[in-house]
Amino acid sequence: MLTPNKAPAPATPDGLQADPSPAAAQNLEGAPLPNIVVVGGGAAGLELVTRLGDRLGRHGRARITLAERARTHLWKPLLHEVAAGSLDPNVHEVNYLAQAHWHGFRYRLGEMVGLDRSAKKVHLGATLDDEGREITPPRSIDYDILVVAIGSVTNDFGTQGAADHAVRLETPAQAARFNRRLVNACLRAQTQAEPIRPGQLHVAIIGAGATGTELAAELHRTLREVIAHGLDRIDPERDIRIVLIEAADRLLPALPERISKATRRLLERMGVEVQTSARVKEVTSEGVRLADDSFIPAELVVWAAGVKAPEVLRDLDGLEVNRLNQLVVEPTLQTTSDPSIFAMGDCAACPMPGDSGFVPPRAQAAHQQADHMLAQIEKRLRGQELQPFVYRDFGSLVSLGHHSTVGNLMGSLFGRGVFIEGLFARMMYHSMRVMHERALNGTRYALLSFLSRGLSRRTGPSVKLH
Structure with missing residues (x-):
């Protein structure tokens, strides 16, 4: 059956195309749904938007949107294995479009190029294919709550x-x-x-x-x-x-x-x-x-x-940044210039309570901030007071491939680090990836994925040869 052609989405005053999805979605009581936009689908951003979609998006309590320039997600601590050829990224990547479909949020392909805080719009640049043809045009997305989680660059x-x-x-x-x-x-x-x-x-x-x-x-x-x-x-x-x-x-x-x-x-x-x-x-x-x-x-x-934060943050409609382009945030993860805008992960300069330093750019910090932001957003929607983020250092682990893994475990829990090495350390290292997969798709998926990786290593070359 043929369907009528849809009229193009209206242009915004700055010339960007507006997001084509209905901007005035309503809940069962007829009130407009809040627009929650997460920019950046790294570890922190994807965990947050997945759980927001499960809790709010699926139940009609909010419209959840992820804006991300890539098509797929790969946990960043795995990149050295891709570079060495010991890991096939196609096996471990998460497709954003599929993840959005399964977990009640919308995925919008595009890189953030600007922000209009007065109009509460995020501007996305055009995306092009390998031949230079336009895939998606420059456009803008409305937000009521914005979370910036675009990570870091070299x-x-x-x-x-x-x-x-x-x-x-x-x-x-x-x-x-x-x-x-x-x-x-x-x-x-x-x-x-x-x-x-x-x-x-x-x-x-x-x-x-x-x-x-x-x-x-x-x-x-x-x-x-x-x-x-x-x-x-x-x-x-x-x-x-x-x-x-x-x-x-x-x-x-x-x-x-x-x-x-x-x-x-x-x-x-x-x-x-x-x-x-x-x-x-x-x-x-x-x-x-x-x-x-x-x-x-x-x-x-x-x-x-x-590492430093991406250059786009250096002049993002007046938001405060430090010398590494990180958005300076309050302990609540709200930016110092706008309480409707939050930042987390590597792109945020978050103070450590009772310390002169900042939360380190680590995978465990991103995971903890995603957990905290989920609760913060729900509090904000209910009009409750927001709570400060408290980073807990569970130690650090370094994988040396098949040779060994070393690290210290549970550093802040007992006031000192417990040095570990060998098989137990390696098991703990792999558990971090399992925790990330569990946050995205649940315990069953994480365990099945872990088992499939063990089996796949026995059915082909252990290194990439092309």
């Missing part, structure tokens, strides 16, 4: 050549691109007529935080497994070199020193070279130049040395 601190020659691991696409370059470098070395030159199969990782450290350990294993698939011209001990570079005097500077020492000991036992107190002066197409003018040749350079 901060190269303006280092010469870093933007042009260093790979960043911010998205699954970037991680997959790095892996393709890695495999291509191995294939090139295997088939070229000339001998393998010094540095041709070297990888330099700038930044020995969790991402850089975990990537170094994962690469040590996966590179050797790629070579074992018939690339007999390459000698792993002679031709492969992984260098981890850190400006601080120890790796993992944000974590307890005991974890740092244990991690360095394990990395060096593998053969990963660790250089601390080493500041990067320049990144070139041939490698990395340090501040003392020494040069580290490398075919691939990864920048994992710092």
